Amino acid sequence: xxxxxxxxxxxxxxxxxxxxxxxxxxxxxxxxxxxxxxxxxxxxxxxxxxxxxxxxxxxxxxxxxxxxxxxxxxxxxxxxxxxxxxxxxxxxxxxxxxxxxxxxxxxxxxxxxxxxxxxxxxxxxxxxxxxxxxxxxxxxxxxxxxxxxxxxxxxxxxxxxxxxxxxxxxxxxxxxx
Ligand SMILES: Nc1nc2c(ncn2[C@@H]2O[C@H](COP(=O)(O)OP(=O)(O)O)[C@@H](O)[C@H]2O)c(=O)[nH]1
Ligand SMILES: [Mg+2]
Numbered sequence: 050x051x052x053x054x055x056x057x058x059x060x061x062x063x064x065x066x067x068x069x070x071x072x073x074x075x076x077x078x079x080x081x082x083x084x085x086x087x088x089x090x091x092x093x094x095x096x097x098x099x100x101x102x103x104x105x106x107x108x109x110x111x112x113x114x115x116x117x118x119x120x121x122x123x124x125x126x127x128x129x130x131x132x133x134x135x136x137x138x139x140x141x142x143x144x145x146x147x148x149x150x151x152x153x154x155x156x157x158x159x160x161x162x163x164x165x166x167x168x169x170x171x172x173x174x175x176x177x178x179x180x181x182x183x184x185x186x187x188x189x190x191x192x193x194x195x196x197x198x199x200x201x202x203x204x205x206x207x208x209x210x211x212x213x214x215x216x217x218x219x220x221x222x223x224x225x226x
Contacts, residue, residue, distance in 0.1 A: 053109050057132045059214065060125065061100070061116040062158060063139030064147050068171035068201030069116040070100050072139060075207035077102030077114060104211075112211075126157045135165040135214045139201065140188065142170045142178040152188040159194065165217035166194055169210045171201040 061069045100116035112134070117125045129136070136158050140151045158166050168190055170181050179187065181196035190196060197213050200206040 054111075055132060056103070056111045056113045057134050058113050058115055058130050059134055059211065060129060060136045061114055061139060062122055062125070062136060062154065063116075063169075063171075064141070064150050064154065065119050066144065067139040067141045067147065067151070068169070068199070069139050071201040072137070072169065072171070072199075072207050072210075073100050073102040073114045073116055075202060075204045076104060076211055078105055122154060123157050126154075127161045129162060129164065133162075133164050135167070135218055136162055137210060137214060138166060138168045139171050139199075140168055140184060142172045142184060143175050144172075145179075145187075148187050155188060155190060155194075159191075165214060165221055167210070167214055167217060168194060168196040169199040169201070169207075170196050171199050173198040174200045174203075 061072055063069050099118065100114075102114040104112045104114070106112060115130075138151075138155050138158060140155075141147050155166075155168060168181075168184070168188075170179075170184050172178050181198055184190070185192075185196055195213060195217065197210050198206075199210050
């Protein structure tokens, strides 16, 4: 019997400069430094460059992390890959000028995604970073969506965000959410 599962996906979405590439590099296995992977869309005839990384949990389970190019974000929000576990929405906590765009992106994912979503508030190590509570108010994020402090360049910090997303998924499977 072949017990190898097809890969499952976590989408990392956010505006340019919000820490997506850093986040994927920090959580991915060392031998899968994030590469830009071109995904061929044979049916529609175009090619896209996604940031890509992966976590090999064991011989039967691989979690792939994908960050879509910003131009693709809204289209992807409406049609996530079938085996998507959840969405991590990165927000640059110091870049107040990005907040309007970040708010719109978060709202779009929440409107369309049937999988758990959370916000990773990146750049929390920098002076002037807004707290998760302040970001919640600025970006109109409802309480049901966690906002997790994050340093996207740090493996432990980024991994904690992934684990939080997995707990959200478990809560949902067990009917607690
Ligand atoms: N200090 C700090 N720098 C970060 C953090 N996340 C990303 N950066 C830096 O911010 C810049 C943009 O990050 P990047 O991952 O390229 O963002 P992307 O455009 O969303 O892929 C890079 O120079 C990163 O090193 C963070 O949490 N803290
Ligand atoms: Mg990038």
